[in-house]
Amino acid sequence: MINQNKEPKITLLGAGPGDPDLLTLKGVKALQTADVVLYDALTNEALLEHAPTASIKVYVGKRSGEHSYPQDTINKLMIDYALNYGHVVRLKGGDPFVFGRGYEELDYAASYSIPVSVIPGISSSIGVPGLQQIPVTHRGMSESFWVITGTTTSGDVSNDIYQAAQSNATVVVLMGLKKLAKIVEIFKAAGKGSLPTAVVQNGSADDEKMVIGVVETIEILTAQEHIKAPALLIFGEVVSLHPSFKTLVKQYASIS
Ligand code: SAH
DSSP: OOOTTSOOEEEEEEOBSSOGGGSOHHHHHHHHTOSEEEEOTTSOGGGGGGSOTTSEEEEOOOBTTBOSSOHHHHHHHHHHHHHHHSEEEEEESBOTTSSSOHHHHHHHHHHTTOOEEEEOOOOHHHHHHHHTTOOSOBTTTBSOEEEEESSOTTSSOOTHHHHHHHSSSEEEEESOGGGHHHHHHHHHHTTOTTSEEEEEESTTSTTOEEEEEEHHHHHHHHHHTTOOSSEEEEESGGGGGSTTHHHHHHHHHHHO
8 A cells, every 4th residue: 555545546548549649638637647557558658758757557458369468357457556556547549438448447447436537539440540631531422430340259250340331431440450351352242342442550650551452452452561450441432532542543453
């Protein structure tokens, strides 16, 4: 018990897609009053500099395929630290509630009557396309957007992808890189072989990379450029608004 006088509290904080400057001002203020920061793999460690030097920083990252910290361990750590040290900032990639398991943490803290506040972050699902100047909606072109997981708890692609592929919506798939072949197959079966498509690796970070093409060419491009996780997939006419789309598509047409 280091800070016995401190009231336990938890802040679920969205770190944004990677660039540390994409954290909100409210997020900076929360970090400045942190006693403990629990941070994930997809959060930039530069953000820890906002926290007091004396604060405790704990990495609880999970990388794809590796489960170093199961969710219930993270939940318990969060509670232990809050009870023993006071203010725990739970720093999560993007927005805490977009495939971030944020509500599970909120719910667990509530069961201990520890107050939780939420500070939204820029979700990669909107921010990463936006940084590439690809709007998720555009008047006259896309009236809605879907953000879907490529990998559900059962390991399969989400059933929603089948429905989304039939629609005119912009479809952003997170955690879908390993399932690209299957997802491409779904779009092709829906008659969308020539739909503009992009894959963005680590948007807003130094190793950001993007490939852009159509459903039929995207797998080969992704392999050629050695695109790695974290990456997201964007399907939709809005991808054609990217300045390089026209040139690139012509090039692929001449190769094939
Ligand atoms: N809560 C996060 C998403 C967590 S799921 C958010 O709102 O952004 C993790 C997945 O998000 C990754 O597998 C990847 O598909 C996507 N992702 C997160 N950050 C990304 C980034 N900087 N660039 C591309 N994709 C990213």
